[in-house]
Amino acid sequence: xPISSDRRTGDSPGTAVPVPPPASAGRFAPLLALPALLFAxxxxxxxxxxxxxxxxxxxxxxxxxxxxxxxxLSDLGNxxxxxxxxxxxxxYVALQGQASGAARWWLPPVAAIVLLTLVPLIVVPLKEWTAxxxxxxxxPATGYYPSGHTATAAAAYGCAAMILLPWLLTALxxxxxxxxxxxxxxxxxxxxxxxxxxxxxxxxxxxxxCTVLLGALWLFLHATTRPRAGSATTPDAHRAxx
Numbered sequence: 001x002p003i004s005s006d007r008r009t010g011d012s013p014g015t016a017v018p019v020p021p022p023a024s025a026g027r028f029a030p031l032l033a034l035p036a037l038l039f040a041x042x043x044x045x046x047x048x049x050x051x052x053x054x055x056x057x058x059x060x061x062x063x064x065x066x067x068x069x070x071x072x073l074s075d076l077g078n079x080x081x082x083x084x085x086x087x088x089x090x091x092y093v094a095l096q097g098q099a100s101g102a103a104r105w106w107l108p109p110v111a112a113i114v115l116l117t118l119v120p121l122i123v124v125p126l127k128e129w130t131a132x133x134x135x136x137x138x139x140p141a142t143g144y145y146p147s148g149h150t151a152t153a154a155a156a157y158g159c160a161a162m163i164l165l166p167w168l169l170t171a172l173x174x175x176x177x178x179x180x181x182x183x184x185x186x187x188x189x190x191x192x193x194x195x196x197x198x199x200x201x202x203x204x205x206x207x208x209x210c211t212v213l214l215g216a217l218w219l220f221l222h223a224t225t226r227p228r229a230g231s232a233t234t235p236d237a238h239r240a241x242x
Contacts, residue, residue, distance in 0.1 A: 032215045039208035042201050046130045046145050056201040060135055064196040074191030076184055077149030082156035086116060089160040096167050108166075108221055112159035115217050119155045122209065123148050137196025146205040147198045153188040154210035157181040162218060 045052040075081060090109035097105025123146060132145035161181035168174045189207070192198040 028215065029219060032212050035208040035211040035215075039205055039212070042205045042208070043126070043130065043145075046132050046201070046205075052201065053199075056199050059200050060193065060196070063193050063200070064135065064137055066137065066195045070191040070194035072191070073187040074149065074195055074197060077153040077188035077192070079152060082152050083116065086112060086156040086160045089164055093163045093167060104225055107225055108163040111217060111220060112163050115159055115213055116152075116155045118213065119151050119210075120148070123151050123206075132199075132202070135196040135199055144198055145202050146209060147189075147192060147202040148206075149192055150185070150189050150198070150203045150206035151210055154185045154206060155213060157184045158210060158214045159217065162214065162221070 042052070044050070090112055094106060094109045097108070126146060127143035127148070130145045131142040133140070133142050134144045138144075158181055161177050164177055165174050168177060185207075189203045193200050193203060
């Protein structure tokens with residue numbers, strides 16, 4: 001939910017008021033079809049062992065070069081790392097919302113946790129169904145598609161950034177939070193491919209899947225928490241002058 005940097009009449013100096021533009025959601029929803037279609041295409045290629053996998057294999061062989069840095073970066077997608085980050089952010093957002101008196105202050109933190117819970121419920125059956133083997137860098141096994149570590153990182157860091165944005169008062173802070181979340185996901189993705197823990201398409205598929213999930217979360221929060229006319233339910237509305 002974006003925050004408008006414009007000041008409205010009656011707001012106190014320096015106060016940012018979250019204003020989700022009504023038209024943006026309608027334009028954004030159809031865009032989710034693009035990552036959904038790409039995810040379906042990659043999944044189909046994995047299931048039928050299509051030509052895209054041969055290109056994926058050549059790219060993987062060119063990129064694999066395990067090192068300590070890549071190992072550490074891939075660990076950022078571990079449940080033990082990504083989930084506590086989201087939990088800390090949800091607690092902060094919940095406390096801020098409760099203190100502000102915002103209506104349904106609990107909804108964004110709960111929705112973020114629910115989305116993260118959905119990730120293994122989607123990814124694990126896909127792993128079982130596609131039964132994709134791993135790269136030559138890992139022991140023989142199946143169940144590498146899509147990448148669970150990438151999906152965990154994208155969902156956890158993406159949700160954390162999304163629910164935190166309405167509480168940040170400057171455009172710079174919002175850009176830094178979004179950039180940090182993106183960099184963390186890219187770091188995990190790089191580490192996984194570099195170490196050979198996943199094929200590149202495993203990672204790209206998780207990007208597509210989580211783009212759809214995070215987009216759906218944004219639309220849900222936009223529809224359920226957007227301020228109504230005459231109401232003072234935004235995070236900073238309680239600080240606005242009459």
